[in-house]
Amino acid sequence: xxxxxxxxxxxxxxxxxxxxxxxxxxxxxxxxxxxxxxxxxxxxxxxxxxxxxxxxxxxxxxxxxxxxxxxxxxxxxxxxxxx
Numbered sequence: 001x002x003x004x005x006x007x008x009x010x011x012x013x014x015x016x017x018x019x020x021x022x023x024x025x026x027x028x029x030x031x032x033x034x035x036x037x038x039x040x041x042x043x044x045x046x047x048x049x050x051x052x053x054x055x056x057x058x059x060x061x062x063x064x065x066x067x068x069x070x071x072x073x074x075x076x077x078x079x080x081x082x083x
């Protein structure tokens with residue numbers, strides 16, 4: 001699950017995180033300094049963040065054998081992803 005998450009999210013996360021030409025271009029709107037992220041990119045980042053939190057919750061609850069909490073978090077994650 002985590003490997004698939006990273007494979008699907010690497011380009012998006014890299015684009016928001018690391019500096020370079022791609023990041024510098026995002027900070028300019030014409031000759032003004034401003035953000036230039038599309039609504040789609042912002043929604044995708046929120047989705048990636050949400051997935052990361054769910055995966056951390058699932059891993060921690062599974063590790064500490066909180067089976068009811070693990071199942072609840074897992075079921076919510078699966079339900080959200082199927083919408």
